[in-house]
Amino acid sequence: MSCGEPHETDCSEILDHLYEFLDREMPDSDCAKFEHHFEECSPCLEKYGLEQAVKKLVKRCCGQDDVPGDLRAKVMGRIDVIRSGQAVPDQDVAVSETTAPPRTAPAPQTPRTAPAPQDS
Secondary structure (H helix, E strand, O other), X not given: OOOOOOOOOOHHHHHHOHHHHHXXXXXXXXXXXXHHHHHHOHHHHHHHHHHHHXXXXXXXXXXXXXXXXXXXXXXXXXXXXXXXXXXXXXXXXXXXXXXXXOOOOOOOOOOOOOOOOOOO
């Protein structure tokens, strides 16, 4: 996306790192660069506002749930792979035993038989 206007920081760079800005996971100098861009670029400002609203909604609805540490590590690893431009296989994330509920084998079922006739 681009508004068609020249900017010191290109719209594509802003949008590629929008969540880093939203999460304040970048140096202050980069944050200032983003804020300056939003002042002069209404399409990027609109996208920022939309993503900020989605983030607040998710936090309000799901912010109380505890996330297992290994799940967070897997998600962050997946994000790193995507950011690096490497191909991501469809089924590359396996659920570990710590994130999945324990599986129990069903109890063997014995067929019911009629009681044997007794001699009277």
